[in-house]
Amino acid sequence: xxxxxxxxxxxxxxxxxxxxxxxxxxxxxxxxxxxxxxxxxxxxxxxxxxxxxxxxxxxxxxxxxxxxxxxxxxxxxxxxxxxxxxxxxxxxxxxxxxxxxxxxxxxxxxxxxxxx
Numbered sequence: 001x002x003x004x005x006x007x008x009x010x011x012x013x014x015x016x017x018x019x020x021x022x023x024x025x026x027x028x029x030x031x032x033x034x035x036x037x038x039x040x041x042x043x044x045x046x047x048x049x050x051x052x053x054x055x056x057x058x059x060x061x062x063x064x065x066x067x068x069x070x071x072x073x074x075x076x077x078x079x080x081x082x083x084x085x086x087x088x089x090x091x092x093x094x095x096x097x098x099x100x101x102x103x104x105x106x107x108x109x110x111x112x113x114x115x116x
Contacts, residue, residue, distance in 0.1 A: 031108050038104065057082065 057078050064074030089096060 034108060035105070 060081075061071070061074045061078050064077055065071045068074055068077075
């Protein structure tokens with residue numbers, strides 16, 4: 001009788017750990033899907049944003065060319081604005097880029113799940 005109880009206990013424990021492993025895999029797949037969809041969304045936003053910035057600066061160059069009378073001066077001013085923008089982003093890279101990404105990933109992977 002004691003042997004039968006241990007076999008049943010071992011069988012139930014094995015079933016429990018199998019279900020826990022399946023739950024862990026499902027949770028990992030779900031979080032990976034959320035992470036990859038966020039990366040894909042940001043890639044699309046980056047590509048579209050790049051085209052928008054390009055056209056805005058093309059319009060700025062056109063306006064400056066008509067105002068200044070020379071194309072090279074307008075392009076130089078537009079390039080200077082872009083360099084200043086790049087330096088601002090580089091100077092504030094931690095609060096603008098690193099912290100939001102770290103916060104998103106930590107919330108995604110480290111938040112305790114509701115087990116209700």
